[in-house]
Amino acid sequence: MSDITQGKHSGSLLTQSAHTKKRNAAETRFKAYGIAAIAVSLLMLMVLVTTIVSKGLGAYQQTFITLQVELLEKKLDKKGTRILADIKKVSTFGYAPLIKSAVTAKVEELDIETGLKSKQLVGLLSKGAAAQLRDFVVNNPDRIGETVEFRFLASSRVDGYLKGRVHRDSIANDKNISPEQLDLVDALIAAGVVEKTFNIDFIIGADASDQRPEAAGMGVAMLGSLSMMLVVLALALPIGVGASIYLEEFAPKNWITDIIEVNISNLAAVPSIVFGILGLAVFINYMHLPMSAPLVGGLVLTLMTLPTIIISTRAALSAVPPSIRDAALGIGASRMQAVFHHVLPLAAPGILTGTILGLAQALGETAPLLLIGMVGFIASNAPDSIASGLMSPNSAMPAQIYEWAKRADPAFYERAWGGIILLLLFLVTMNTVAVILRRRFERRW
Amino acid sequence: MNDMTPMERNVETQDIKIEASNVQVHYGDTHAIKDVNVKIEDKTVTAFIGPSGCGKSTFLRCLNRMNDTIQTCRFTGKILLDGEDIYDKRVDPVQLRAKVGMVFQKPNPFPKSIYDNVAYGPKIHGMFNTKSELDEIVETALRRAAIWEEVKDRLQAPGTGLSGGQQQRLCIARAVATKPEVLLMDEPCSALDPIATAQVEELIDELGQRFSVVIVTHSMQQAARVSQKTAFFHMGNLVEFGETGQVFTNPKDPRTESYITGRIG
Numbered sequence: 001m002s003d004i005t006q007g008k009h010s011g012s013l014l015t016q017s018a019h020t021k022k023r024n025a026a027e028t029r030f031k032a033y034g035i036a037a038i039a040v041s042l043l044m045l046m047v048l049v050t051t052i053v054s055k056g057l058g059a060y061q062q063t064f065i066t067l068q069v070e071l072l073e074k075k076l077d078k079k080g081t082r083i084l085a086d087i088k089k090v091s092t093f094g095y096a097p098l099i100k101s102a103v104t105a106k107v108e109e110l111d112i113e114t115g116l117k118s119k120q121l122v123g124l125l126s127k128g129a130a131a132q133l134r135d136f137v138v139n140n141p142d143r144i145g146e147t148v149e150f151r152f153l154a155s156s157r158v159d160g161y162l163k164g165r166v167h168r169d170s171i172a173n174d175k176n177i178s179p180e181q182l183d184l185v186d187a188l189i190a191a192g193v194v195e196k197t198f199n200i201d202f203i204i205g206a207d208a209s210d211q212r213p214e215a216a217g218m219g220v221a222m223l224g225s226l227s228m229m230l231v232v233l234a235l236a237l238p239i240g241v242g243a244s245i246y247l248e249e250f251a252p253k254n255w256i257t258d259i260i261e262v263n264i265s266n267l268a269a270v271p272s273i274v275f276g277i278l279g280l281a282v283f284i285n286y287m288h289l290p291m292s293a294p295l296v297g298g299l300v301l302t303l304m305t306l307p308t309i310i311i312s313t314r315a316a317l318s319a320v321p322p323s324i325r326d327a328a329l330g331i332g333a334s335r336m337q338a339v340f341h342h343v344l345p346l347a348a349p350g351i352l353t354g355t356i357l358g359l360a361q362a363l364g365e366t367a368p369l370l371l372i373g374m375v376g377f378i379a380s381n382a383p384d385s386i387a388s389g390l391m392s393p394n395s396a397m398p399a400q401i402y403e404w405a406k407r408a409d410p411a412f413y414e415r416a417w418g419g420i421i422l423l424l425l426f427l428v429t430m431n432t433v434a435v436i437l438r439r440r441f442e443r444r445w
Numbered sequence: 446m447n448d449m450t451p452m453e454r455n456v457e458t459q460d461i462k463i464e465a466s467n468v469q470v471h472y473g474d475t476h477a478i479k480d481v482n483v484k485i486e487d488k489t490v491t492a493f494i495g496p497s498g499c500g501k502s503t504f505l506r507c508l509n510r511m512n513d514t515i516q517t518c519r520f521t522g523k524i525l526l527d528g529e530d531i532y533d534k535r536v537d538p539v540q541l542r543a544k545v546g547m548v549f550q551k552p553n554p555f556p557k558s559i560y561d562n563v564a565y566g567p568k569i570h571g572m573f574n575t576k577s578e579l580d581e582i583v584e585t586a587l588r589r590a591a592i593w594e595e596v597k598d599r600l601q602a603p604g605t606g607l608s609g610g611q612q613q614r615l616c617i618a619r620a621v622a623t624k625p626e627v628l629l630m631d632e633p634c635s636a637l638d639p640i641a642t643a644q645v646e647e648l649i650d651e652l653g654q655r656f657s658v659v660i661v662t663h664s665m666q667q668a669a670r671v672s673q674k675t676a677f678f679h680m681g682n683l684v685e686f687g688e689t690g691q692v693f694t695n696p697k698d699p700r701t702e703s704y705i706t707g708r709i710g
Binding site: 252253321323324325326327328329330331332333334337341342346 | 509511514516539540541542543546547548549551553554555556565566569570616619620622623
């Protein structure tokens with residue numbers, strides 16, 4: 001305005017007018033805001049990633065104690081018949097003495113001076129050591145009588161000591177471990193009996209009880225998540241894409257479709273716990289599907305994911321230029337041919353992205369699982385078939401992380417962070433797959 | 446037929462390909478076409494001219510029922526193609542569109558190869574038995590559309606990679622490949638440069654010797670150049686329809702004269 005009233009246009013182009021300076025300053029300021037915003041989010045992201053990695057990496061390493069155990073025949077197979085049923089009768093209690101003597105023997109062999117009783121010696125090992133021994137014997141009954149080398153998990157306190165979580169001054173009130181035991185651990189480390197190595201069981205193993213944080217693993221929960229994703233993919237993708245194609249390409253535009261459209265948008269914003277209670281009421285209480293089953297979890301997450309998939313698919317379909325539909329119809333293609341031969345392939349990258357985003361959302365969802373019993377200590381082993389994977393009780397990755405995070409032992413806390421790393425890896429992998437598929441589809445013609 | 450001497454033809458005794466009577470079209474509350482009666486001849490180029498929004502494109506889209514895809518569009522009246530009412534309940538618009546091909550304002554090749562673009566129509570209509578038959582159909586169509594020489598070495602290249610004029614000729618080839626009896630063209634040259642326009646016009650002239658071509662155009666010069674018959678639309682009415690020469694040199698209606706001389710539109 002001022003430029004016009006004052007007739008500034010007559011001034012030289014080599015000097016900036018006051019108005020131009022103001023305008024340029026505003027632009028510079030805006031750019032600075034943008035850069036600042038990006039810097040802040042990058043910083044946050046770095047803090048997040050560093051925290052997760054630094055706190056979670058410990059879960060991928062575990063302390064093991066190597067011992068030679070003599071599998072005494074008189075304890076394990078009194079009759080000497082090697083009949084599996086008889087061997088199985090010996091419970092883990094029957095194996096405890098073997099471990100006790102193995103530890104004592106090791107300490108004596110290494111000539112370590114310690115005033116510890118054998119019970120405290122065994123306390124260095126995980127409470128699952130006897131079960132590990134028994135599993136081995138049941139699977140290899142012919143080795144009874146031999147002396148076999150085992151790598152036992154160390155107890156979570158010993159593990160924490162090696163990882164720097166447990167200190168001598170922090171264990172004053174801890175009845176699970178004493179300074180004398182730590183002295184012994186130091187001696188055993190020096191002898192190479194105790195060592196910290198990569199722990200595959202954290203990735204492929206099952207959850208463990210409160211007493212044995214060192215044995216807890218993500219594997220079964222990962223299978224649970226995987227089964228749920230299969231259910232979601234098998235149901236949400238065809239239903240969602242089918243519904244979108246009908247609504248976008250075939251349905252008449254009237255008040256009924258308007259209402260449907262509004263409701264789908266609203267459903268996308270419904271808190272996921274609502275879907276959880278719906279699943280509880282319908283799938284478990286009414287249809288009597290099993291509690292805690294990934295099938296039910298998958299059904300609930302399907303309900304939750306459907307609106308996301310429908311909305312993104314419709315957006316992808318309506319982004320295809322109408323001229324393509326005209327072109328197909330104009331040479332005598334039917335509506336369906338036009339959609340399936342031309343519109344759908346062009347919309348595929350968008351549909352794919354929407355689907356994978358929906359899946360990622362479902363993968364990270366915990367709240368609805370609370371209500372259908374997939375959160376909690378679910379003592380399950382890896383399922384032996386797809387059917388049992390779907391129907392037998394299981395947890396899911398985020399539910400497992402939540403479960404660990406709320407347990408008392410700090411060793412579980414570390415595992416929760418480790419689980420988050422796995423979950424994020426899953427999500428990153430899914431997104432990478434999405435990007436790769438997108439590229440391929442886009443390049444196909 | 447006797448295209449060389451259009452002025453001597455008697456309109457009523459020519460082969461009538463399409464006969465529209467009492468056509469009314471409404472878009473919601475808008476009355477887009479008001480009682481149009483027209484007879485379109487076989488083996489003739491008919492041009493629809495008129496100012497923007499006069500209904501010429503709407504009327505063109507009635508001829509292959511493309512307006513069916515617009516939900517608010519209502520049609521009354523009768524359009525006979527070879528004596529059969531195309532708006533009869535028993536008529537499947539998909540079958541009709543195989544007979545009445547269409548070329549659109551903006552070149553809209555499918556994002557597929559040049560070959561697939563042309564082969565798509567024959568494929569969905571099952572017009573061939575062997576691959577070599579299809580190859581032949583594609584080649585003939587591309588030759589008819591005067592683009593064969595330019596693309597014969599790169600039939601597998603994407604159709605969207607061609608220039609605008611080539612794309613439009615590809616679209617014409619695609620329409621021709623289904624062996625239509627009528628070809629509708631909705632401002633086929635409006636997105637093209639003058640050289641491409643000249644090529645397409647030449648093509649229209651050739652196609653007009655084989656079947657009935659109906660072209661909507663904004664350019665009166667184009668109508669004068671390519672068509673034998675011209676229809677002038679104004680405000681949804683068919684104001685004047687006659688031999689192109691007569692409409693341009695000796696219009697009967699004052700509105701036609703005003704439009705042609707540039708006073709309206």
